[in-house]
Amino acid sequence: MDGSLGSQIDMSRVLARPDCKNDDNDKSSRPHKRKRSEGDATNPGGDVEEMRRITKLDQPGKVGVEEKQSWVAKVRRLGQNIDELHIARLTMAKQIEELKKEHLNKDNTIVERDLTILSFKDKISRRDKDIFHQQGRIIQRDLKVNEYKQEILDLKERNHLLMLDNRTLNELAARVVPVPQPRKPTYVPYPNPAIRNRSDYRHRDAPRRDDRFKTGRAAPPPRDPRKCTAPGQYGSNAYWDLGLCKMHFMDRAQCPRGDVCEWSHTPLDGNERGYVYMLGERGRQFLTLSDRILYKKNLAQ
Ligand SMILES: [Zn+2]
Known part of the structure; x- marks a missing residue:
């Protein structure tokens, strides 16, 4: 310039x-x-x-x-x-x-x-488009949150009504006289006898008592077939051995060892009897025989 x-x-x-x-x-x-x-x-x-x-x-x-x-x-x-x-x-x-x-x-x-x-x-x-899109998403989320809040309120109201119904039902149930129900077995062996009778069947659903031996030992004493009832005699195997005294349950004579016997003289409880019954023909025969023997022994005393 x-x-x-x-x-x-x-x-x-x-x-x-x-x-x-x-x-x-x-x-x-x-x-x-x-x-x-x-x-x-x-x-x-x-x-x-x-x-x-x-x-x-x-x-x-x-x-x-x-x-x-x-x-x-x-x-x-x-x-x-x-x-x-x-x-x-x-x-x-x-x-x-x-x-x-x-x-x-x-x-x-x-x-x-x-x-x-x-x-x-x-x-x-x-960026304006993105912001607009994000605002739309936020609005959608707010709507969902409102829906959930409304749902929570509805559920609370429904819960309150159900609690009232429950209270009414409990009051009604308290007035009803209880009806005895048929007893259902708690312990059931495997239904298929081909599997149930195998020697390696573990009897996972069998009833088990820690005090089945009088000695209270965790490990069972060594088996003496002359003194201990073999579990096969009531249809079981070594995985469910009740440790029953052979003379007490299977012989008419009294066991000379009495209360100090190392094998169990304790009568079978309901669960054990039910389980033995379901083990098959051997179990039922054992129950019949032992019941008869024990009945006669009790009469003799
Ligand atoms: Zn005995």
Whole structure:
């Protein structure tokens, strides 16, 4: 801008010179020239007569040397002005080119900024969409939370009603006379006899008492087939051995060891009797035989 301003100053300085009006290249000087010619028409005896005088048309031989020199100097100055004007014109054209380039660069910068702004706007719009989507999800969650809260209230009310019903039913049940129910066996062996009668069947559902031996020993005493009833005699195997005294349960004679017998004299309880009964024909035969023997022994006492 400083260069262009300087060139403008130069141009104004050059144009301000009175000799500049005679430059044919400067269009602004033409009206002045025309005015001057008009002035010549209104004022005869001006430059035309002077020119005639200089070119010796009217008065040959009367032109002075100083006048010639002054005209030569004027022509030189005019030439110099023309050169300066030409240079100023070139400088102006160059500056215009630079200004155009600068303008183009600024346009490019503006376009880049516009593109950046557009990309930012695009990002903002996408974020706005995300925010809108998230807000929608939040609203959905709030609705679900409200539904759950309502469900909790409904369940609480239902629970309260059920508790009232339960209390009423308990009061009614307290008034009803209990009816004896048929006894169901708690301990049931495997229903398939092919599996139940195997020697490796473990009798997992059999009733078990820790005090089945009088001695209270955890490990059963060594088996003496003459003293201990083999479990096979009531349909069981070694995995459910009641440790029954053979003489007490299977013989009509009294066991001489009595209360200090190392084998069990304790009568079978209901669970054990039920389980032995379900073990099969052997179990039922054992129960019948032992009941008969024990009954007779009790009568004898
Ligand atoms: Zn005994």
